[in-house]
Amino acid sequence: MTNGLIIETRGLRKVYRQGDVDVAALRGVDVQVKSGEFLAIVGPSGSGKSTLFHILGGLTPATDGEVLMDGKELGKMSESERTTLRRTTVSFVFQKYNLLPTLSVRDNIEIARYIAHKTGPVDPSFTKVLQMLGIDHRMDHKPRALSGGEQQRVAIARAIVNQPAILLADEPTGNLDSENSANVLGILRDLNHSIGQTILMITHNPEAAAFADRVIEMKDGRVVSH
């Protein structure tokens, strides 16, 4: 980490091959995120924000440029090291919640701990987080028994249970109504304020972006405003 930065990209480029055509999704993106910051990246569809999200999460490699995550150069990491990064440093909240349908809420959270080799009892302070998320009374339910808002709050609980340095949220309110959206965004802001969780949120919704400390706008694979 340099100068309190937890995420730093320099000249990030990504080119996809679609049939015989090369499509440039990112055309030199420079982003800096400080530790404990809540940053929203906004932009229309095709602006490259989801591609940026996937690269930062180690889900796909960049074509060119540098990404420093918590001081580590992502481009130089092996697949195994990127897996470790997802286990220890970065966690995700997706638009489609992505909970395991066969497991209860408790087990959806527990499996994230298990994968991260955390087998002891959960930090007592996490109980307060569950209360704050409003899911402490729904722990034994399967995802199908929960509303969309509840499922997304479970996804947030799962994402932060291992206290990752960075929480990446991709359109976390994309499938929610306005009431649930406000609720989830409020929770993300509270997490940021109360436990200093670094959050990078992708959204195309300016109202959602307003919950963040800072907003970056992307267009055509470039950052157009900070």
Add this chain to the structure above:
Amino acid sequence: MVYKLVFENLKHRPLRTLLSTLVIGVGVTMILTLVGISEGTLNEQRKRAKGIGADVFIMGSTSSVIGTGTASMNEGLLKFLEEQPHIKLATGTVVHSLGTFKTVTGADFEKFNRMNGGLKFLSGGPFSEDGDILIDEFYSRQEKKKVGDKLTLLNRDWRVAGIYQSGNAARVLLPIKVVQDLTSTNGKLTMIYTKLDDTANTDAVIASLKSQLKDYKIFSMEELISQYTTAAVPELGVFTKVVIGLSVFFGALMVFLAMYTAVLERTREIGILKSLGATPAFVLGILLRETLIMSVLGAIFGIALSYVTRWVMIQLIPATFTQEIVYDWWPIAGLVTMVGALLGVIYPAWKAATQDTLESLSYD
């Protein structure tokens, strides 16, 4: 935690899990039934051989203790044998195949009774008139015949004169002359049984007979009993291997189909696990555990089903096959089908473990 996920996955698609388990189990049953029939039928033959009560057995050089062989020995041998020192009694039988593991035995009833101490009749009694036939209790049950019933064998109708306790003779008995006439083996014998004055003289008698009857197979009771092994029937070994191969193949095929479908269906879930930081080995481990659990359940089901096949055999064909429960083969059959199941899961598990995380998460 990981086992909770594994069990929940298996519970999530109960029908698929059940079908996979059943197919694995049927493989176990196939192996256990075949081995059980081999062992049971040979044991039954041993028991019946012992029940004859003879001390020394003689058969033609081309005959086998398993099956009937041919009536190749001259009946005149009986007189020669009874003249030998220490031999108290010699009698012969003609064994004729009725096809599909059934035989009819022609015996000198009076001598046969002297040798084995007499048949124990459960109903009826010995031959009393022409056209009489004797059957044992298993044959009676299998063919649903009782004393006085008509029984058609060798293109002739017979009257069941007596039903005797199994274990001390053949399944079906006729007077030896009758069988010799009907099978054109007059003056010939398939097997000769001798009773000695003292079993302590067995080795000496055998040595003496072997020096005089070089073209014959001569066994003591112990030697004859020891011949009733699966090794004496090479075809059985081949057949067993074929059944084992089929069990492995079908087990592998079923598991492959089930797990391949499961992997396709769970593409997104595998992506979720990977997004949480699960390694390929973790994903692989889940599918292997699911397969192992199905294999263990399949093996238990297969073992239970082998008791059912034994019951069915006892009810339907007690005289033809005897199935035993061979405990030694439980782990072998279980292991064989487990290998098959693991072979079947290799490709789906590899596919799941190497699936691209991003593509998996985009899967609908």
